[in-house]
Amino acid sequence: MRITKEAKEKNREKILAIAEKLFAEKGYEQTTTRDISEACGIAKGTLFNYFNSKETLAMTLVAQAMETGRQAYLRRKSGSESLVEELFLLVASELRALRPYRSYVGPVLESGMSIFAKKSTCPAGDQVRQLHLKTVEAALAAHGFVFIQHSITVTLYWALYLGILAHWSGDESENQVETLTLADYSMQVFVNTISANIEVQGVACNE
Amino acid sequence: MSRAAGPILSKVQTKRIPASSFLRVCSLSSSQAKIAGYYFSYFLRRQFAEDEKKKLLKNHFHLKSTLQLLGTMGYLRGAIMKAGQLLANLPQIMPHDLIELFESLQFEAPPMHFSLIREVFLDELGKEPEEIFSFFDKNAFAAASLGQVHRARLHDGREVAVKIQYPNIAQTIDADLKALSFLLQTMRFTKDYQYLCLHVQDAREVFLQEVDYVSEASFMEKNRRLFAGSEIVVPRSYPEFSGKRILTMDYLPGKHLQAFLAGNPSQAKRNHFGELISYSLVHSWFRLRTVYADLHPGNYLLMDDGRLGFIDFGCYRVFNEERWKMEIDGEIAMFNDNREQLMHFFTKLTMHDYPEELDPVWVDLAIRQMRWVIAPILTKDQFDFADKEYAEQGATLLKETIKSGYVRTDSFFNWSNRAILGHRALMYRLRSKVDYSTLYKREMEKYS
Numbered sequence A: 001m002r003i004t005k006e007a008k009e010k011n012r013e014k015i016l017a018i019a020e021k022l023f024a025e026k027g028y029e030q031t032t033t034r035d036i037s038e039a040c041g042i043a044k045g046t047l048f049n050y051f052n053s054k055e056t057l058a059m060t061l062v063a064q065a066m067e068t069g070r071q072a073y074l075r076r077k078s079g080s081e082s083l084v085e086e087l088f089l090l091v092a093s094e095l096r097a098l099r100p101y102r103s104y105v106g107p108v109l110e111s112g113m114s115i116f117a118k119k120s121t122c123p124a125g126d127q128v129r130q131l132h133l134k135t136v137e138a139a140l141a142a143h144g145f146v147f148i149q150h151s152i153t154v155t156l157y158w159a160l161y162l163g164i165l166a167h168w169s170g171d172e173s174e175n176q177v178e179t180l181t182l183a184d185y186s187m188q189v190f191v192n193t194i195s196a197n198i199e200v201q202g203v204a205c206n207e
Numbered sequence B: 001m002s003r004a005a006g007p008i009l010s011k012v013q014t015k016r017i018p019a020s021s022f023l024r025v026c027s028l029s030s031s032q033a034k035i036a037g038y039y040f041s042y043f044l045r046r047q048f049a050e051d052e053k054k055k056l057l058k059n060h061f062h063l064k065s066t067l068q069l070l071g072t073m074g075y076l077r078g079a080i081m082k083a084g085q086l087l088a089n090l091p092q093i094m095p096h097d098l099i100e101l102f103e104s105l106q107f108e109a110p111p112m113h114f115s116l117i118r119e120v121f122l123d124e125l126g127k128e129p130e131e132i133f134s135f136f137d138k139n140a141f142a143a144a145s146l147g148q149v150h151r152a153r154l155h156d157g158r159e160v161a162v163k164i165q166y167p168n169i170a171q172t173i174d175a176d177l178k179a180l181s182f183l184l185q186t187m188r189f190t191k192d193y194q195y196l197c198l199h200v201q202d203a204r205e206v207f208l209q210e211v212d213y214v215s216e217a218s219f220m221e222k223n224r225r226l227f228a229g230s231e232i233v234v235p236r237s238y239p240e241f242s243g244k245r246i247l248t249m250d251y252l253p254g255k256h257l258q259a260f261l262a263g264n265p266s267q268a269k270r271n272h273f274g275e276l277i278s279y280s281l282v283h284s285w286f287r288l289r290t291v292y293a294d295l296h297p298g299n300y301l302l303m304d305d306g307r308l309g310f311i312d313f314g315c316y317r318v319f320n321e322e323r324w325k326m327e328i329d330g331e332i333a334m335f336n337d338n339r340e341q342l343m344h345f346f347t348k349l350t351m352h353d354y355p356e357e358l359d360p361v362w363v364d365l366a367i368r369q370m371r372w373v374i375a376p377i378l379t380k381d382q383f384d385f386a387d388k389e390y391a392e393q394g395a396t397l398l399k400e401t402i403k404s405g406y407v408r409t410d411s412f413f414n415w416s417n418r419a420i421l422g423h424r425a426l427m428y429r430l431r432s433k434v435d436y437s438t439l440y441k442r443e444m445e446k447y448s
């Protein structure tokens, strides 16, 4: 039986909602794809037609939240921010939207958005990464910087960004306030670096 | 005048391990990167008078290189700063070169930008500043010890001051105090180690209280009621727009002492404000049995209409019944020049069992200090706080105290001496003449 595009989309939404609920209740590690398919009332094989693994499912949830956060950033930004402030606002807005997924953001990002992989195994992950970088590019452009894809600037940014996420996923402080200070610091480091605003000390090499 | 704590750092220095071991110890603890820079202003703002700063500026070159060095150390700065701040509560153990070091770092303190402030608001109050206020100035108008202060307007039109705490500072303080304990452990075989630890523990309690703006707001409210109807104005706080790290209160127009003095005020005005400042201290002392552990010029706003704004209620200590009684007995003994009762007071104060155990050199110093403290109370009519001899005596006694390095006293003694010194320093700068005797005795008779 062929199903309509709308029905397919509906199923997909339903699976995501149920998976989110189970991850929250049982924990990400403890939840199996069998649990999810049973809770959805579908066969495991059918589940795989939609998401080829638990990781992909989780990555999709995370990616959705990141997009929500990005939208919040676009809404919140006034246009009068400094570059550091603007980048910080993007990251902070994302983190806030990601809060419900904090317990499994780590394992998901590791496979989905690793700094080593040019392309991840999960299209949702790729897409959200591209969107995020495009947003950063736009922020940089608004402040007179050029952000060339696949350049070291991107690598530096992405390393700092994933570092923030990594710290945040294990941050025990109230409201992950520690990560807030790290995000601010990281964005200043980034902006200072691309502004060539750093003093490199004692690097004269004597063989 | 406080006389706590042995000269920790001078001891460390004689072992020739100051900088490196200090850093090593500190690096064991906190790692909050950005926040480090914020610390410096905290410590400094409260510790130094303007003239002191000028003197330090002469050492600009030295300070600058120190600054650059520490600037490269990122998160280490936080720990060093906090340790320094703690030491500042025990001035006897604060060596001058460290003071300079901290002073230099004040220039580093970066303000929080608005995006960061918005996150603090969302975490604390669940709302953005623009939802809460009809106007919110994105730039701070004043620095606070643990944060910064912004002007804003409530929807009902009231002008408010909003104090916002740096994120994560409380946790960092705690981590850094642990680092300090490491440092102190190197002294654990010295005879007064346990008393030193008591002071550190006590300082920690005061800090933890200070980082909680809810507790500050409630003490502020207490003071507002206490001074209602007088010429001392304490701002009203707005609990619905405040939290642990955000304190929204009435904005008080007024000048800081320095700006007031720059306008060449008349002697009458200086006396007037000197009297109000003295009243704020003495009245809360007797009525609330409270000592403001952090009495500095930044806590007072001198208003054009003659009223005195009294702000900042984060740092205080309340006497318990027993300790209060002891304090009053001590004061009475001093007024009556009753040597036996005084020795009894000193014995308790220094946690000894018998007066015979007291160190006679310390007793002599303590008596001279107490005489200095009560001189304005014993002087009939006006006391001239600008009196050079009196000020010099105070400075000499303070130096002597610092040199003596006597740690074995309870912490209330420390805090109240610090407050008295703060008061005298303020009055000296104001060049105020006040009938302190009448004021003090009236309060004492009424409330003790």
Ligand SMILES: Nc1ncnc2c1ncn2[C@@H]1O[C@H](COP(=O)(O)OP(=O)(O)O)[C@@H](O)[C@H]1O
Pocket (backbone or CB within 6 Å): B142, B143, B144, B145, B146, B147, B149, B161, B163, B235, B249, B250, B251, B252, B253, B298, B299, B311, B312, B313, B314
């Ligand atoms: N209610 C207020 N009205 C006007 N100015 C204020 C008010 N509260 C604080 N300020 C300004 O902010 C500065 C720091 O505030 P304060 O409460 O003393 O901070 P902290 O004690 O935390 O260091 C004050 O010296 C003053 O200039």
